[in-house]
Amino acid sequence: KAGVTQTPRYLIKTRGQQVTLSCSPISGHRSVSWYQQTPGQGLQFLFEYFSETQRNKGNFPGRFSGRQFSNSRSEMNVSTLELGDSALYLCASSLSPGAQETQYFGPGTRLLVL
Amino acid sequence: AQSVTQLGSHVSVSEGALVLLRCNYSSSVPPYLFWYVQYPNQGLQLLLKYTSAATLVKGINGFEAEFKKSETSFHLTKPSAHMSDAAEYFCAVSFSGNTPLVFGKGTRLSVIA
Numbered sequence: 242k243a244g245v246t247q248t249p250r251y252l253i254k255t256r257g258q259q260v261t262l263s264c265s266p267i268s269g270h271r272s273v274s275w276y277q278q279t280p281g282q283g284l285q286f287l288f289e290y291f292s293e294t295q296r297n298k299g300n301f302p303g304r305f306s307g308r309q310f311s312n313s314r315s316e317m318n319v320s321t322l323e324l325g326d327s328a329l330y331l332c333a334s335s336l337s338p339g340a341q342e343t344q345y346f347g348p349g350t351r352l353l354v355l
Numbered sequence: 356a357q358s359v360t361q362l363g364s365h366v367s368v369s370e371g372a373l374v375l376l377r378c379n380y381s382s383s384v385p386p387y388l389f390w391y392v393q394y395p396n397q398g399l400q401l402l403l404k405y406t407s408a409a410t411l412v413k414g415i416n417g418f419e420a421e422f423k424k425s426e427t428s429f430h431l432t433k434p435s436a437h438m439s440d441a442a443e444y445f446c447a448v449s450f451s452g453n454t455p456l457v458f459g460k461g462t463r464l465s466v467i468a
Contacts, residue, residue, distance in 0.1 A: 245398070274455065274456070276458075283458060283459075283460045283461060284445065284458040284461075286455040286456065286457075289455060296453070297453070297454070297455050299455065331398055331399065333399075338453075340386070340387045340449035340450065340451055340454070341387050341406055341449070343389070343401055343404055344401075344456060345401065346391070346398035346399040346400070347398050348396075348397055348398045349397075349398050351396075
């Protein structure tokens with residue numbers, strides 16, 4: 242079974258631009274979560290989607306948004322990019338939401354904002 | 356506030372030596388606990404998971420972790436370190452049904468030949 246895939250793997254943008262990242266979960270997984278990883282802040286939760294509905298949202302500004310499609314694929318969008326948005330963005334999928342569910346991570350998209 | 360703490364941002368061991376990476380959580384109820392490993396330029400890979408079935412959990416690559424409720428700890432161990440174990444290790448905790456996974460800051464493990 243294929244793992245979680247994320248596209249693109251690397252991205253360079255300039256301040257003020259917007260970016261869309263894509264995540265395809267493991268087949269059969271319906272829950273997708275997004276995390277931002279930076280050297281200073283570590284791994285921070287962005288949001289979680291299940292059945293096309295946002296279930297949880299982390300403490301990030303409204304410039305960060307996401308959505309999930311009927312096939313469980315998910316996208317996240319960051320508008321008006323800032324230098325501090327440079328990070329590794331990780332997507333994780335699980336069969337369903339819930340504290341006991343194991344999340345499986347993709348390789349991440351590394352975003353550099355210049 | 357519920358949190359997870361990894362003691363030591365960097366641990367260095369000799370090849371063949373015991374690996375001990377520490378993780379403590381703060382919660383009034385036993386959570387679900389996970390250890391993940393991250394190799395350079397890669398995502399996170401699940402090492403093991405505690406779900407209350409057994410306090411000693413065996414994972415992949417020879418790692419295991421023991422849940423100690425009295426100490427609110429879930430330390431990761433491996434009897435004999437291998438060069439390929441050099442990576443960053445994250446402890447993660449899920450406290451209740453509707454809360455997201457909370458990660459520790461991570462511990463970078465270096466293995467010296």
